[in-house]
Amino acid sequence: MSLSDTLKWSRLYGGAISVILIDGQDMSQPLRMETIGRDAFKGVLPLDRWMLNLTSTEIITDLGPDLGKPRFYEVVGTAQGIPGWKMIGLSRYVKTPITGVYFALDTDRVGFDQGSWKRRFDADSGFTELDDETYRAILRAKIRANHWDGTCEMLAAIYQGVIPDRTVNIFFTDNQDMSMDVYLTGGVVPEVIKAVIRQGYLNIKPEGVKLNAYSGSEGDNGIFGFDIRNGYVDGFDTGSWSVKL
Incomplete structure (x- = not known):
């Protein structure tokens, strides 16, 4: 009623x-x-x-x-x-259908811990309604973003809150031209989270700063870099090329 x-x-x-x-x-x-x-x-x-x-x-x-x-x-x-x-004020419906994220065995990027289960009323081509787990994670991120103190540490924690895999490392680069880039390296980022990020639902940044792109590593390790090995960047035989989400 x-x-x-x-x-x-x-x-x-x-x-x-x-x-x-x-x-x-x-x-x-x-x-x-x-x-x-x-x-x-x-x-x-x-x-x-x-x-x-x-x-x-x-x-x-x-x-x-x-x-x-x-x-x-x-x-x-x-x-x-x-x-x-x-x-x-955040809807659970995205404006552009999320496609290519349904779980499938032996399929790259939509296997275990990466793909999403197809729900009863989801179209074969994709969906616009976020599942409960993803929607709640984004709501929590929005709440924390509204109370962001401007530090890189808290910004990384906000992004980390929407990624189930805690081994994913997040860092940012200031391009010194009022723009920034976000990198997610190592671990596994679910494809539905990548789609939500690409559609701009987590563009958390300082006022007036342009966010150029979100990038990640091809593998579950750091981004390749010469003579560097830390939690974010790895060298030869270990690091992966940086690719856009």
């Missing part, structure tokens, strides 16, 4: 959302399925567009599919006693 009301209100008021009510859930944080206890689900609350305020002072300015959208939606407190929640 509540979902039906949301659809009716969206047509009547020009927009509406459904809020999943979980006992003890902080609405400013992404939902974690493992924290939902018995009888914690309290229903679905429909809210029309007039019960939401756009945070005009916190607009996404990074180039990409979310440019110009609010970082949060604030629920207006009303006589019905609705608390003033703050929600993340």
Whole structure:
């Protein structure tokens, strides 16, 4: 009934959302399925567009599919006693279908730990709706990005939060021309995460700085470099060529 009301209100008021009510859930944080206890689900609350305020002072300015959208939606407190929640303005639907990521045996880049399972209603050609695990990871990254302190260490931690393989090393290069590049070396980055990154959903960077490209290593080791061997760059017989994601 509540979902039906949301659809009716969206047509009547020009927009509406459904809020999943979980006992003890902080609405400013992404939902974690493992924290939902018995009888914690309290229903679905429909809210029309007039019960939401756009945070005009916190607009996404990074180039990409979310440019110009609010970082949060604030629920207006009303006589019905609705608390003033703050929600993340990020859809689980991507604008360009993600293709070539379904799991397959003996197929390069979509094998174990890399490919994604094809869900029941996914098209054979690809999908636009992110799975729960990927969507929650991106929501957590957006929340942390909104509180980024400007340091390289925290920026690497934000990106690391969307990559299941903790052996992946992340570093950045400042090109000294108001542009930067992001590198992910070693380990395994799932193909669906690569697709999300390519579409610009994680363009986290300083204001006014252009992000040129995301690059990774061809193998599960560091990027090739002369006379260097550390956690990011390896030499002959070990390092891999740098390739764009």
